[in-house]
Amino acid sequence: MNYDVVVGLEIHAELNTKTKMFSGAPYHFKAEANTDTNEIDIALPGTLPCVNHEAVKKAIELCHALELKIDPLVRFDRKNYYYSDLPKGYQITQQFHPIGRDGHLYIDLDGVRKDIRINRIHMEEDTAKQFHLYDETLIDFNRAGVPLVEIVSEPDMQSGQEAALYVEKLKQTLNYLDVSDARMEEGSMRCDVNISLKPQGSTVFGTKVEIKNLNSIANIKDAIEYEIKRQSEVLDNGGTIDQETRRFDEKTMTTVTMRKKEGNVDYKFFPEPNIFPIRIQDEEIQSIIKAMPELPDAKQKRYIEEYGLSDYDAKQLLLNKNLAFYFDEMMRYSKNAKACCNWLVSELQGLLQKNGQTIETTKVEPKSLSKLVDMVNDQTISSKQAKDVLVDMLDGNDPEKIVEEKGMKQVSDTSMIEKLVDEVLDENPNSIIDYKNGKDRALGFLVGQVMKKSKGQANPQMTSAMVKEKLSKR
Amino acid sequence: MNIDELMVLDIKDRANEAYKKIHEVNDKLNAVITFIDDDGKRKEGKLAGIPVALKDNISTKGIRTTAASDILDNYIPVYDAAIVTKLKEAGAKFVAKASMDELAMGGTNRTANIGPCLNPYDDTRITGGSSGGSAALVAAGIVPLAIGSDTGDSVRKPAAYCGIVGVKPSYGRISRYGIIPYASSLDHVGYFTTNVKDAALALEVLAGRDDKDMTSSFAPVENYSEILNSDVKDKKILVFGNVYDALNDEVIKDRFDKVVEGLKERGATIKVVHFDDDLMKCLFPTYFIIANAEATANHSNLDGVRFGHRVDGTSMEEIMTNTRTRGFSSFIKKRFVIGSYSLFEENQERLLKKAQRVRRLIVEEVLKELKEADGLLAPAAGTIAPKLDNTSTDELSDEYLIGENHMVIGNFAGLPSITLPMGYKDEMPIGINLTCNAFKEADMFDIAQAIENITGCKDMIKEVA
The missing domain is CATH 1.10.10.410 (Arc Repressor Mutant, subunit A)
Structure with a gap:
C-alpha cells in the first residue's frame, strides 16, 4: 500500500549568550566539567532565577525571522519531574505562553518553495550532562541552565529530505542571526522527530513514533527514511504501530526502541512564581528587529537582483554566513560583484584551505581583496600575478604595496x-x-x-x- | 537591651553578653540549631557590633544551614543570602542560626528536627512558628534583632506569643535571595525586635532592590527610624470586625478595645469593617493549597544528588527516593503529597487554580476598604501561646479559621504587617496586628509607634537565665 508520510520536528537550540538563562554563570562548550556553574545552576537552596535579557532578545529575533507572532508578555512556567540531570527538580520553561506562535520556514525543494509551518518557539533551560560509567554516574553541571529555544514545527514534512532541508535552513537562520552556534555535533542543536504514516489520501493520522536525540542532519534523513520503511512494512503486514520513543543506531542505520509510552507523564506545570510576567515594550521589540542582521533569503535575493550573480554563486556565498558577510564587506569597496565572488569563493577559500586557515581566521581584509580584484579588472596586474599577490596577502599585507614592492605593475606601454x-x-x-x-x-x-x-x-x-x-x- | 541601649556601649562590647549567655539560655529554650562564635571583628554601620540571630533557613556562607530538616543536616552553603550580606555590611554580629519548624512549614516550632522551641515565658508552651527560635532569642533578651521568614504569619504569630515586635514588610521590600523557600509567592523575609523604633531601623538595613531576586522592588528605601513619629491624627484605621467577632477571649478583646480607644483619643478615625465572611473562612484552605503546591516544587531540589544528607541506593533514582524518604519528617511528606495532588493536571483547575482565584478575591475584598484607609487592626492571635501538647484546636471553628489565620492576608496581598505586644493574660504576652497598604511601611511604623505608646509594651524581655 502507499502511505502519506507525516513528519514534524522539535528542535532545541542553545542560545549563544554569554551567561545562562537564569543565572550569571558563563558557559563555554569546552570548559572543564563543573567550572561554568554557580549556586543557581546546581540549585542550592534559596537561589532564585533571574531572566537573561540577552536570551529574550535573541528569542525575539528568531521569532521575527521565522515570522512568528511575538507575545510581548514574557512568562515562564515550571515543568516538574525528578531526574538527576535536573538540579531544581523542575525545569523553567514556557508551557502556557511561548514567546512566539504560528510562524513559517520556507525550504527550497528542487526549485519549489515549500512552506513548513512552525507551531511555537519557547524559551527554557538546558539540563546537566550525564556520563554513565560501569557502576557510577558523573554529572557535569556546566550545561545546566544554558538558555534554549525549542522550535516546534507543524507536521508539514513528508520525507527525510524535507526534514533535512528544514533543519539545514533553520541552522542557517540561527547562524545568520548569531543567536545559536547550532552545532549538532556539539549538541548546541538537537533534533527530535515525530513521524507517522497514513494510507495515501487519508485524513486520519497514524500512530506517532518519536525518534530522539538525532545528532546530525544526515542521521535525521536516514532515520526518517528507515522509519518510513519500517512502518510501511509493519502496516503492510497488517500490524499496528506502537506509540513509542525510538533512537537511531548509526552502526546499523536503523531505529531501535528506547521506551514504550506508558500514558502521558504529568509534569504538573504551573506558572513560575519567582518571575513576574515581563512586559516587553513595543519600541524595544521594534528596535531589536531593526538591529537584526539580514537573513539568507533576503541576501540571496539581493545578490541575484542587485549584483547580477547567478543563483549558484549566490548560494555558494550563503553556505557560510561569514563568507557572505565577507562578500558584503568587499562590495563596499568594489563594483565587480561577479569577480569579487569568484576571487573570494574559489581563490581565497582555496588558498586558505591549503594553508589550514579559514575565512574566520584569515588576515586578508575584505577591503584588500576588493582592491586586488579591481587591480585585475583594470588590468593593472594580470590574474596570474594577482594569484601570487594573494599568497603574500595572507600575512595581512596590502595588495598595492605588494605589487609596488615587487615591481609587478602590468606594462601596458x-x-x-x-x-x-x-x-x-x-x-x-x-x-x-x-x-x-x-x-x-x-x-x-x-x-x-x-x-x-x-x-x-x-x-x-x-x-x-x-x-x-x-x-x-x- | 534594645539596639539604642547597646549602641551606647563600646562597639567591641555590644555583642559580648549575647555570645556569653546564649548557650545557657539555649539549654532552657532549645532555640538554637547552630551557634556562631565571635570572630572578634567589628565594623561600623547602622548595626555596628549588634548581636543578631538568623533563622536557620537563611543561607550563611560556610555556616551550616539546615532549615531544621534532616535532609539538610550537613548542608553548608557556599554563598550568603542577600540580607546576610546587608547585615554584615551594617556591622551586625551573628550569634546563632535559630530553630524553626522544619522547612518553615508549621506554626508551632514543634516540628524542628532538634525538637520544639520553648516559650521564654513558660517552658510548657510553644513559641509559635515557624520562626520560633528567632522569636525566643529576642524575647529572652539575647539579641535585639532576629531575622525570620513569614509565609502565612510565621513571624507575626510567634511575635504575639513571645511579647515582641514582629515585622513582615511588603512583598518585594526585602530580597528573598538565599532564603530556603517555603512558598515563593507568599514568602517574605521578616524580623523581630523589642520595640518599634528598632524595627524601623532594621528595615533600613534589610530593604532594597536586589537584582538576584526579580520580585524585589525598586521602590526607594526610606530612613524609617528617622522619619518615625507617633502622630495618628489624620490616620484612618480599620478594625477587623470578622476577627474580633470570631474571638472568645475577653482579656484579649479588652486589651484590643483599649488600643482602639487610645488611637481614637489621639485623633485617629476608626471604622469597623466586616469583610465577606465566606471569603474569610477560605483563608486557611486557600493558603494551604497554594503554599503546599509551591513548596512541593520548591523542595524538589532536595534530592541528595548535589548537597545535603544523601541516603545511598543502587541507582540515581533510588538515591533520590531513599534520600527524600528518610530526609523529611512524615509531616512534611504529607504536605508534599497534598501539594502534589493539587498540581496534578486533573486536579489543578479544581484546587490550585481555584485557590489562586479565591486568593485574588480575598485581596480585592480587603483592598477595597484598606485603600481608603491607612491600616487594618486586629488581635494577632485568639489565645496566649498554646501548650506544647495542645491538640484541642477545632480547625473548623471561626475562631480558628478567621481568628487564627487572618494575618495570611498580608501574604496574599503582599502588604506590610506588624505584630506588637499589647499586654498580658495569665502572665503570658498577647499581641496586636496592624496591616497597611503596600510599601507604606512608614505609615505602619507611625501607627505602631502610637500603639506602643498607648500600651506601654516596649522592650518586654523575659530573662530565663
Missing part, C-alpha cells in the same frame, strides 16, 4: 611591449615558420617568451595582439 616582441621574434625564427605553417601553439610560446622577458609585467592581452600583428607582417 605599447612601445615597451613592441620592443620586446621584436626581440623575441628575432630570436625565434623557427617559431615564426611554425606559426605560418598553422601551428597555433607557436603563438602561445612567443607570447610566453615576451611575458618572460617582461618579468610577467606585460599586459597579456596587449602582448598577444601585438605578437599576432607583428607575425602577420613578417
